[in-house]
Amino acid sequence: MTLLRSIDIPPVWLLAALAAAWAQATHWSMGLSFGPVWADLLGGLLVGGGVLLAVLAIVEMRRHQTTIHPHQDSARLVQSGIFSRSRNPIYVGDVMILAGFILYWDAVLALPLVPVFLWILERRFVIPEENRLRKTFRMDFARYCEKVRRWV
Secondary structure (H helix, E strand, O other): OOHHHHHOOHHHHHHHHHHHHHHHHHHOOOOOOOOOOHHHHHHHHHHHHHHHHHHHHHHHHHHOOOOOOOOOOOOOOOOOHHHHOOOOHHHHHHHHHHHHHHHHOOOHHHOOHHHHHHHHHHHHHHHHHHHHHHHHHHHHHHHHHHHOOOOO
């Protein structure tokens, strides 16, 4: 695997988005704020919920002995646990973490990073992963897609 491909993973994109949000909040806040308390509370809940969601998904994937790396082929189609509610719980968790930190840091102008980050995840990771799963698991994946939504 090349160096660029090995660092082209969702946590790297999440860190880049978090760095941009933090820089905006620290250097270019322009006096904008979400409010005193509710943004901190909601931000903390989103970050905590996002971490919990990602951990539940990783544990479930490990239990089924399949990879969490988005560029590798899955050994199994995981449909249990948190994957019975969302086909992409780790990515949902990543988006929640980004949104939570944006709220917590009062990075008002960084809010557009949330849909941009979601778009990047979908184009770079979700669609290629689903195409590989569709080729590997065929009808099982088709039935899974009918039962479980992509995001929530």
